[in-house]
Amino acid sequence: MKQSILFKVFGSIAVLGAAASIAGLGTFASFTSSTSASQSISSGTVSIALGASGPANRLSVAASNLVPGDTVQRAVDLTSSSSDALGSVSLQTSGAPSNALITDPNGLQVKIDKCTNAWTESGTAPAYTYTCGGTTTSILATTAVGGTASLAGLAALSSGSSTDHLLVTLTLSSSAGNSLQGLSTAITYAFNGTQRAATSK
Numbered sequence: 234m235k236q237s238i239l240f241k242v243f244g245s246i247a248v249l250g251a252a253a254s255i256a257g258l259g260t261f262a263s264f265t266s267s268t269s270a271s272q273s274i275s276s277g278t279v280s281i282a283l284g285a286s287g288p289a290n291r292l293s294v295a296a297s298n299l300v301p302g303d304t305v306q307r308a309v310d311l312t313s314s315s316s317d318a319l320g321s322v323s324l325q326t327s328g329a330p331s332n333a334l335i336t337d338p339n340g341l342q343v344k345i346d347k348c349t350n351a352w353t354e355s356g357t358a359p360a361y362t363y364t365c366g367g368t369t370t371s372i373l374a375t376t377a378v379g380g381t382a383s384l385a386g387l388a389a390l391s392s393g394s395s396t397d398h399l400l401v402t403l404t405l406s407s408s409a410g411n412s413l414q415g416l417s418t419a420i421t422y423a424f425n426g427t428q429r430a431a432t433s434k
Contacts, residue, residue, distance in 0.1 A: 277315070277316040277317050277428070278314075278315055278316045279315050279319065279426050279427070279428050280313065280314045280315050280426075281311060281312065281313045281314075281315070281319075281322065281389065281424060281426040282311075282312050282314070283309055283310065283311060283312075283424065284309055284310035284311075284312070288308055288351070288352070288354045289308070289309070289310040289351075290308075290309045290310065291307040291308050291309065291354075291361060292307050292309050292401065292422055294307060294358060294359045294361070295359060296359055296403070297417075299405040300405065301405055301406060301407045301408065301409040301413075302404070302405065302406075302407040303404070303405050304402055304403065304404045305359075305402070305403040305404075306361055306362060306363055306400060306401070306402050306403075307361065307400070307401045307403070308351075308352040308354060308361070308363055308398070308399070308400050308401075309399050309400075309401060309422075310351075310396055310397065310398055310399070311387070311389070311396070311397045311399055311424060312395070312396045312397075313388070313389035313392075313393070313394060313395050313396075313426065314393075314394055315389065315393050315394070315426065316393050317393050317428075317429055318389070318390060318391050318392055318393060318429050319387075319389045319390055319426050319427060319428065319429060320390075320427050320428055320429040320430055321383055321390070321426075321427045322383070322384045322387050322389055322390065322424060322425065322426050322427070323381055323382060323383050323384060323424070323425045323427075324343075324345070324373060324381070324382055324384055324422060324423070324424055324425075325380070325381040325421075325422075325423040325425065326343055326378045326379060326380065326381075326420060326421065326422055326423075327378075327379060327420070327421050327423075328341070328378060328379065328418035328419065328420050328421070329418060329419050329421070330418060331379070331418070332416050332418055333412055333413050333416060334378075334405075334413060334416050334417075334418050335378055335379040335418060336379065337409070337410075337412070337413060338377065338406075339406040339408040339409045339410060339413070340377065340378065340379075340405070340406060340409065340413060341377070341378040341403060341404070341405055341406075341420070342375050342376065342377055342378060342403070342404045342405075342406055343373070343375070343376060343377075343378050343401065343402065343403050343404075344371070344373055344374060344375040344376070344401075344402050344404075345371075345372040345373040345384065345399050345400065345401050345402070346365075346369050346370065346371055346372060346399070346400045346402070347369070347370045347371075347372045347386060347387070347397055347398060347399055347400075348365035348366070348367050348368070348369055348398045348400065349365075349367030349368045349370075349398070350365065350366045350367040350398065351398050352364070352365060352398055352400055353365070353366055363400050365400075370386050371386075372384050372385060372386055372387065372397075372399060373385075375404070378403070378420060384424075389426065401422065403420070
């Protein structure tokens with residue numbers, strides 16, 4: 234009986250001691266200091282587009298009955314509303330279906346020139362011809378359709394918002410052989426803009 238009472242007494246003392254110890258922890262103060270800053274951050278945009286229609290975009294106008302040496306000229310405006318200069322712009326051309334007009338080295342070829350002003354359009358659709366009332370620059374030298382090539386000298390490469398007046402000339406090689414007779418394909422022109430190189434801001 235006495236032993237039981239002793240255990241209860243000692244147990245009560247232990248509980249009270251622990252409670253006093255915990256309560257004592259909350260009585261100590263500590264020195265603190267804090268500071269903060271706020272910084273505004275926004276990401277840039279890469280945005281290019283082709284002219285809507287008419288002389289600003291004739292790429293969708295079809296051409297037929299080409300023979301070796303024939304050319305197809307189509308004007309198109311390439312606009313950039315990017316927040317900064319672009320690192321590169323490339324053109325990817327493809328044909329569907331893919332046949333000898335695309336795969337033959339003597340098939341379709343493409344080149345692109347730029348005018349400092351909008352191109353002056355002449356001729357009757359679809360046989361358009363164009364003259365430049367300003368300065369002409371080669372953007373893409375003659376290359377076979379069916380690949381990807383970088384475009385040089387575009388305004389979009391040196392400024393954020395810009396418009397480039399382009400003339401796309403498609404040619405059926407004068408060396409095209411009889412195997413290219415009677416073929417047809419739909420050419421897709423895909424312009425791809427890429428951000429400039431990363432830098433310290």
